[in-house]
Amino acid sequence: MSLEPYNIMSQTINISRVKESNIKSLDFNNIPLGTTFTDHMFICDFEEGRWVNPRIEPLHLIPTHPAAMALHYGQAIFEGMKATKDTDGTPMLFRPEKNAARLNFSADRMGMPAFPEDLFVEALKQLVALEQDWIPPFDGSALYLRPFIYADEPFIGMRAATHYKFIIIASPSGPFFSKPIKLLAETKYIRAAHGGTGEAKAAGNYAAAIRPTEIAKTKGYDQVLWLDAKEFHYIQEVGTMNIFFKIDGKFITPSLDGAILHGITRMSVIELLRDKGYEVTERPITIEEIVDASRKGTLEEAFGTGTAVAIAMIQEIGYKDTKIHVSDENPVSEMVLNTLNGIRSGKMEDHFGWMVRIEKELV
Ligand SMILES: Cc1ncc(COP(=O)(O)O)c(C=O)c1O
Structure with missing residues (x-):
């Protein structure tokens, strides 16, 4: 050679x-x-x-x-x-x-x-x-x-x-009809620490998440909501999704801080929401802030973003002894889901230029 x-x-x-x-x-x-x-x-x-x-x-x-x-x-x-x-x-x-x-x-x-x-x-x-x-x-x-x-x-x-x-x-x-999910904010195990491999899509990251996810499921939750490795304070991401919250009409999502996967759906949803006129801020978000917003009644919607489901509405988050009820109505999340699916099926115009068409006769 x-x-x-x-x-x-x-x-x-x-x-x-x-x-x-x-x-x-x-x-x-x-x-x-x-x-x-x-x-x-x-x-x-x-x-x-x-x-x-x-x-x-x-x-x-x-x-x-x-x-x-x-x-x-x-x-x-x-x-x-x-x-x-x-x-x-x-x-x-x-x-x-x-x-x-x-x-x-x-x-x-x-x-x-x-x-x-x-x-x-x-x-x-x-x-x-x-x-x-x-x-x-x-x-x-x-x-x-x-x-x-x-x-x-x-x-x-x-x-x-x-x-x-x-x-x-x-x-x-097959078609993934995702029902609203329940998350357990994990306060014992971690997914990723700064300087670790959380930003990489490394097989070992998923191995380390299996046991905590199984435990969360036995408690009636669908997925783990990962908190930061140092203080169990800042929200990172969910199982195989990034996370968004709508509080008082505005969207927030954890910033890419070195321990979170750079989701391609996340990136696309930020573009899409801004295009629809919503304010989206990427910043550190504490779990206490979400508890607080829920108590005040300003937590309007929350959803996960990822290739598998596109958008998964979040119904509830368990954190220590608190159950954070998010919402039963998710009008903006549904609009985002329908827009992503619409663009992917060619039924909505892809004005972002995301889709790459493949010649049917390539091979
Ligand atoms: C840990 C993790 N976070 C977030 C995501 C979402 O990334 P994407 O939107 O690129 O599928 C995934 C799925 O790939 C994931 O495994």
């Missing part, structure tokens, strides 16, 4: 197709969550300091050496995004360049190699073009895309791996 640097885009993505698609086994009216995968996957290897051999292959198991470093030292990062269809049936991606940039932000924090952002978008386009029949046709449904990188070098010892795999798998997801 040449050791000269080269532009990976000059390499074509080799495609080998399945002989027969598995799509016949899918009931679009009843898609099991997270367990159905499309026929193909994208793979690229990192070897000798560069990404090589980008390819789309039939979905298959990946042989794993028991000393693969991701299994031991946790060098594993991922992204989550969705493909939908425009009203004319053209597949579309929502702001894929933002996911490409965030993947590389995560890679940098975790000592992993950056993946070429143009190849990231191209790989998604080609995979989605090939799998477009798997995009569910209903409003609010989508083809969920999961790009990820992990260290597959077999090595026992603490250092950055020298071999990685970048893979994209795709899983159809």
